[in-house]
Amino acid sequence: MAFSADEFRLDGKVAVVTGAGGRGNNIGRAYALGLADAGASVVVADLNEEGAGAVADEINAAGGKAVAVRVDVADEASTLAMAASAKEAFGGVDILVNNAALMVDISYDDTETVSLDDWNKAFAVNLNGALLCSRAVVSSMRERGGGRIVNQTSGGAFPAIGLYGITKLALVGLTTTLAKQFGKDNITCNAIAPGNVTSDAGKMLVPDDSPFIQFLEMTCATKPRGAPDELVGTLMLLCSPAGQWITGQTIHVDGGWIMRP
Numbered sequence: 001m002a003f004s005a006d007e008f009r010l011d012g013k014v015a016v017v018t019g020a021g022g023r024g025n026n027i028g029r030a031y032a033l034g035l036a037d038a039g040a041s042v043v044v045a046d047l048n049e050e051g052a053g054a055v056a057d058e059i060n061a062a063g064g065k066a067v068a069v070r071v072d073v074a075d076e077a078s079t080l081a082m083a084a085s086a087k088e089a090f091g092g093v094d095i096l097v098n099n100a101a102l103m104v105d106i107s108y109d110d111t112e113t114v115s116l117d118d119w120n121k122a123f124a125v126n127l128n129g130a131l132l133c134s135r136a137v138v139s140s141m142r143e144r145g146g147g148r149i150v151n152q153t154s155g156g157a158f159p160a161i162g163l164y165g166i167t168k169l170a171l172v173g174l175t176t177t178l179a180k181q182f183g184k185d186n187i188t189c190n191a192i193a194p195g196n197v198t199s200d201a202g203k204m205l206v207p208d209d210s211p212f213i214q215f216l217e218m219t220c221a222t223k224p225r226g227a228p229d230e231l232v233g234t235l236m237l238l239c240s241p242a243g244q245w246i247t248g249q250t251i252h253v254d255g256g257w258i259m260r261p
């Protein structure tokens, strides 16, 4: 049958987006709004319950369907409670976006000095969090005939230099593993690797007057920084029927920064 643009619609689907209630202009919020606009009911999940509530209110006020859930992705019981809340609110889960992470509040000490506590905390959220959330929802996806998992990695993993990049590179390994393991259940798993994004958190790390932006300008094929909204189209492809044959992939959305010399 011929392709129809309707294949990008998500009507009747239920999506969970972690890390969607953080600092004002955050990527998870853009993902949650985009999924709702495509017709999905959205569970806005974050450690920051108030922020998650504000994003869910924004979706409901625009005529969409959303609930806010407090979750600590590093805590197994909390991820199971998140999955139960999704079931209670909307009947189950079809789409999981593992977007929550420590990026600003992570140690940038070098490997010789970083404390093991900081190291473990970073992995607990950035890697284990995606594992625990995926495990919490996969039975519901199977019951519903399939599902989509999208892991938010980072251009900072290519190459991985430092703790943040190492956690994000490990997430690429989790992505291919889940893709292989769940493929026969009609569950795909892919990753998005954004370049430098102008979320509030991104601007805390790379302010507008940072010399790093000049380096990005010289090395990106197109523009050096993107807004959270510029990642949403890729998420839609990976979550919708239009992208059903894509799995185990990491898609770089970065103005071509990955091709730097």
Ligand SMILES: NC(=O)c1ccc[n+]([C@@H]2O[C@H](COP(=O)([O-])OP(=O)(O)OC[C@H]3O[C@@H](n4cnc5c(N)ncnc54)[C@H](O)[C@@H]3O)[C@@H](O)[C@H]2O)c1
Pocket: 018, 019, 020, 021, 022, 023, 025, 026, 027, 028, 045, 046, 047, 048, 071, 072, 073, 074, 099, 100, 101, 102, 103, 104, 125, 152, 153, 154, 155, 156, 193, 194, 195, 196, 197, 198, 199, 200, 201, 202, 203
């Ligand atoms: N901003 C960038 O330039 C950039 C680039 C590449 C990748 N990323 C990734 O995109 C994602 C979102 O980034 P952002 O810029 O919106 O940052 P952000 O800090 O606004 O978003 C991270 C969210 O995760 C939440 N969170 C942290 N620990 C949690 C936990 N234990 N349980 C549940 N939620 C928790 C925070 O409350 C926050 O809402 C992250 O995975 C980040 O690593 C960002």
